[in-house]
Amino acid sequence: MTIALIAHDAKKELMAQFCIAYCGILSRHNLIATGSTAKIVSEATGLQIVSFLSGSQGGSQQIASRIGCDEIDLLLLFRDPLDQRADEPDDRALLRLCDVHNIPVATNIATAEVLIHGLERGDLGWRDILKK
Secondary structure, eight states: OEEEEEEOGGGHHHHHHHHHHTHHHHTTSEEEEOHHHHHHHHHHHOOOOEEOOOGGGTHHHHHHHHHHTTOOSEEEEEOOTTOOOTTHHHHHHHHHHHHHTTOOEESSHHHHHHHHHHHHHTTTTHHHHHHO
């Protein structure tokens, strides 16, 4: 499965800690991320991550395009709900595309943990069936 990682600035360290905790599971999948998220997580975990542009430079749109082409199976988007960001429309577009294409998405660590445990158990295998 291909997992996309995006984290707002205030959530990047939380994303790194999450990926450290679940490195064993994540290492068995293809990971992609926006620029600085990829750098921080890769340095913290040693995981191989395909890095796109930073979110503010178009990385979110690059990931969105891959969602539209059914190249992403899971999105972990750690958002900072207390920060009014200039690229908030990008987040809404990502969430809408996930809804359109039935992509499981987590916007906080609690939901991410539920999804990662489901991934480990094989509960997300239905995505592979839909792609056939």
